[in-house]
Amino acid sequence: MEYNVQPSKKSTGRRSFLRKGLAVGGAGAIGAALVVKGFPALAAHGSSSLTQGDVAILRVLAALETIETDLWQQYNELGGIQDNEIPGVLGGSGNAAYTKALQNLDMDMPQYIHDNTDDEFSHFTFLNAYLVSKGAEQVNLDQFRTLPSSQATGARQIGRLTNLMQLTVDTSWWTRYRSDAKNPDFGDTFPQAVPDLAEGQHPAIPRSDADTTSTDHIQAIANTAAFHFGFIEENGTSLYPALAQRVTNREVLRILLSIGPSETMHFQVWHDKAGAAVSPPFNVKDPQKPDLVFPDLSAANDDFKANLIMPEPTIFLSRTFPKVSIIRPTETEGAAMGAFNGFAADGLFRGQSPAFFAFLRELAEQADAAQHGG
Numbered sequence: 001m002e003y004n005v006q007p008s009k010k011s012t013g014r015r016s017f018l019r020k021g022l023a024v025g026g027a028g029a030i031g032a033a034l035v036v037k038g039f040p041a042l043a044a045h046g047s048s049s050l051t052q053g054d055v056a057i058l059r060v061l062a063a064l065e066t067i068e069t070d071l072w073q074q075y076n077e078l079g080g081i082q083d084n085e086i087p088g089v090l091g092g093s094g095n096a097a098y099t100k101a102l103q104n105l106d107m108d109m110p111q112y113i114h115d116n117t118d119d120e121f122s123h124f125t126f127l128n129a130y131l132v133s134k135g136a137e138q139v140n141l142d143q144f145r146t147l148p149s150s151q152a153t154g155a156r157q158i159g160r161l162t163n164l165m166q167l168t169v170d171t172s173w174w175t176r177y178r179s180d181a182k183n184p185d186f187g188d189t190f191p192q193a194v195p196d197l198a199e200g201q202h203p204a205i206p207r208s209d210a211d212t213t214s215t216d217h218i219q220a221i222a223n224t225a226a227f228h229f230g231f232i233e234e235n236g237t238s239l240y241p242a243l244a245q246r247v248t249n250r251e252v253l254r255i256l257l258s259i260g261p262s263e264t265m266h267f268q269v270w271h272d273k274a275g276a277a278v279s280p281p282f283n284v285k286d287p288q289k290p291d292l293v294f295p296d297l298s299a300a301n302d303d304f305k306a307n308l309i310m311p312e313p314t315i316f317l318s319r320t321f322p323k324v325s326i327i328r329p330t331e332t333e334g335a336a337m338g339a340f341n342g343f344a345a346d347g348l349f350r351g352q353s354p355a356f357f358a359f360l361r362e363l364a365e366q367a368d369a370a371q372h373g374g
């Protein structure tokens with residue numbers, strides 16, 4: 001496996017490590033630090049050390065955060081606030097029809113999309129900088145930015161990592177958090193909030209300006225996005241606590257425990273916003289896709305009702321315990337591969353190269369092999 005690292009930054013990190021290593025531990029410490037596969041046992045900062053497993057967990061998170069950033073960037077170019085806080089956005093026009101449809105769900109959608117994008121940038125940038133500070137390799141997916149951009153007004157014409165134009169959106173996160181008797185960690189499955197989105201392929205951004213001429217059609221695209229936002233951030237919400245259970249270094253644990261809940265804050269917002277996509281009058285029928293229906297869940301039963309957005313207490317660890325309000329799932333076994341496979345099943349990687357899948361799978365496998373204390 002060949003990692004695509006940025007040599008200049010990596011060597012800077014190594015030099016900086018060597019300087020600090022000499023200062024605190026002398027030459028012997030440096031020798032001990034440079035272990036197999038470039039994963040140092042001794043850290044650059046203080047006396048804390050990263051295990052190979054810690055590095056693998058940070059690397060898969062850096063990769064998945066880079067992927068998240070790529071997709072949020074596309075949403076932001078078309079439906080977010082255009083400012084210079086996010087690289088490459090200043091001067092962007094946005095897409096008026098798409099933005100309007102998103103604002104039908106909530107007037108503040110452009111702000112939330114912008115801020116979620118900003119957060120994802122910070123997640124992968126921080127994780128990579130931390131890896132470099134420890135003499136470990138950062139993750140750079142630039143070679144895989146090969147997928148086409150939307151042709152709609154507002155989208156930059158650059159290579160993308162993700163495809164938001166042919167999604168198959170799992171909307172079962174909606175019912176998973178409403179159930180008071182089931183938990184995915186017990187093998188339970190959950191019905192779809194919008195069954196039509198979980199089959200076939202659906203754009204979550206306008207593919208071209210032709211997608212913006214019918215108000216019901218662009219509303220259906222915005223509604224698809226609203227459920228996709230929840231899917232993405234729900235994934236991160238589970239991934240961090242799942243992987244944290246196998247971290248060894250306390251500072252790395254602190255990183256996971258500090259970034260993870262920001263994913264949950266995103267998820268909670270999107271969970272609320274998606275409610276408007278399944279409530280009148282914006283639970284539209286798409287005239288161009290008569291088989292895509294957004295049901296009216298505004299007054300549905302408790303397993304579906306739109307405003308029941310707080311996690312319902314449910315079974316956890318053992319059925320003998322009292323029900324508890326929790327993130328679900330948090331099973332640590334296979335968590336990284338599960339997140340990657342979830343993104344793949346979502347259609348995010350339609351059109352990606354075999355090399356991309358191989359690279360990501362290897363990162364996930366390495367992270368899933370990490371053992372606490374190992």
Ligand SMILES: [Fe+2]
Pocket residue numbers: 065068119120123236263
């Ligand atoms: Fe993130």
Ligand SMILES: [Fe+2]
Pocket residue numbers: 068120232233236263266
């Ligand atoms: Fe996220």
